[in-house]
Amino acid sequence: KMSIGNDIPGDLTGDPFRLSQVLFNLCGNAIKFTETGSVYLEVTKVKEDDRNVILRFNVRDTGKGIPADKLQQLFKDFAQVNTSDTRTHGGTGLGLSISKNLVELMGGEIAAESTPGYGSTFSFTIPFGRFNVSTKEYNIENTEKIDGSILNGLRILLADDNEYNRIVVLEVLNLKANVD
DSSP states (O other), X not given: OEEEOTTOOSOEXXXXXXXXXXXXXXXXXXXXXXXXXXXXXXXXXXXXXXXEEEEEEEEEEOSSOOXXXXXXXXXXXXXOSOTHHHHHHOOOSOHHHHHHHHHHHTTOEEEEEEETTTEEEEEEEEEEEEEETTTTEEEOSSOOOOOGGGGTTOOOOOOOSOHHHHHHHHHHHHHHOOOO
């Protein structure tokens, strides 16, 4: 399920590739660790002024949940709640660490709450710039223009055990640069 607040303006600027990567990771994890029940994505406006809008993204699931003593470790490299998760669900334990770094690069913050047996909620906030259509002026704070031309002409070896991840990475690379 998904809900996007009616009060969110449509004239926002930001980094759709980084945002998509974070959402794919958080929603993918929620689906992976929810055998029965549901996954819910909610987007709400936290704050707005003339130049910026801060949005909150909540990914909530009814999965098995995470023990309180493991929550602090989740965003570290190679961290997993249970070592058997690697065998059961795959993955390296880098997804949440990468998501945290991407959210922080966009000027936001990420957090997690969980109750074992009842599910988890991963939340992050990101400031987005306002795009003034009448003057075609971009007001972007905390966001950088990404130019993939630095990768042009490179041959890249992409290895991932998930076919969907490979497709997404290839599509993003091809949108940003001319690579083999």
